[in-house]
Amino acid sequence: KAGVTQTPRYLIKTRGQQVTLSCSPISGHRSVSWYQQTPGQGLQFLFEYFSETQRNKGNFPGRFSGRQFSNSRSEMNVSTLELGDSALYLCASSLGLGGLDTEAFFGQGTRLTVV
Amino acid sequence: GESVGLHLPTLSVQEGDNSIINCAYSNSASDYFIWYKQESGKGPQFIIDIRSNMDKRQGQRVTVLLNKTVKHLSLQIAATQPGDSAVYFCAENTSTGGGNKLTFGTGTQLKVEL
Numbered sequence: 258k259a260g261v262t263q264t265p266r267y268l269i270k271t272r273g274q275q276v277t278l279s280c281s282p283i284s285g286h287r288s289v290s291w292y293q294q295t296p297g298q299g300l301q302f303l304f305e306y307f308s309e310t311q312r313n314k315g316n317f318p319g320r321f322s323g324r325q326f327s328n329s330r331s332e333m334n335v336s337t338l339e340l341g342d343s344a345l346y347l348c349a350s351s352l353g354l355g356g357l358d359t360e361a362f363f364g365q366g367t368r369l370t371v372v
Numbered sequence: 373g374e375s376v377g378l379h380l381p382t383l384s385v386q387e388g389d390n391s392i393i394n395c396a397y398s399n400s401a402s403d404y405f406i407w408y409k410q411e412s413g414k415g416p417q418f419i420i421d422i423r424s425n426m427d428k429r430q431g432q433r434v435t436v437l438l439n440k441t442v443k444h445l446s447l448q449i450a451a452t453q454p455g456d457s458a459v460y461f462c463a464e465n466t467s468t469g470g471g472n473k474l475t476f477g478t479g480t481q482l483k484v485e486l
Contacts, residue, residue: 300476312471363415
């Protein structure tokens with residue numbers, strides 16, 4: 258069974274631009290969560306989507322947004338990019354029903370560099 | 373300004389020895405804990421999990437211990453191999469508002485010496 262797929266793997270953007278990252282979860286998984294990983298802050302939770310609804314949100318500014326489609330694929334968008342947004346953005350999918358279904362599987366990530 | 377990276381604790385072990393990686397978590401309401409392994413250039417890989425109603429769980433060469441009294445989690449790797457070299461993260465899951473959120477520790481770099 259295919260794992261979590263994130264595209265693109267690498268991205269270079271200029272300050273002020275916006276970017277959209279994509280995540281395809283494992284087939285049958287309905288929950289998609291996004292995380293930002295930086296050397297300075299480690300792994301930080303951005304938001305979680307389940308059945309096209311945002312269920313949970315971390316402490317990031319409104320420039321960070323996301324959405325989920327009916328096929329559970331998810332995108333996250335960062336507008337007005339800042340140098341500090343350079344990071345590895347990770348997507349994790351799970352069944353999302355809670356209990357034993359909480360196990361989350363991660364994709365390889367998208368490495369975003371803002372110059 | 374220059375950003376300061378997180379100081380990752382490093383554990384160096386000899387091949388064949390047992391490794392113990394420790395983690396303190398913060399939220400007594402967390403109901404589920406997971407250990408992940410992350411190799412360079414890859415996403416975190418699930419190793420083992422444990423629910424808050426358990427204090428020990430064993431997998432293949434790995435054991436997780438949970439001490440809720442002191443909010444401490446440990447990962448034991450038996451007969452450590454070179455392929456175990458990676459950064460290990462503990463994560464605590466908190467269910468809020470119907471959703472789940474993983475809070476990660478800072479990670480421990482495991483180096484296996486031949």
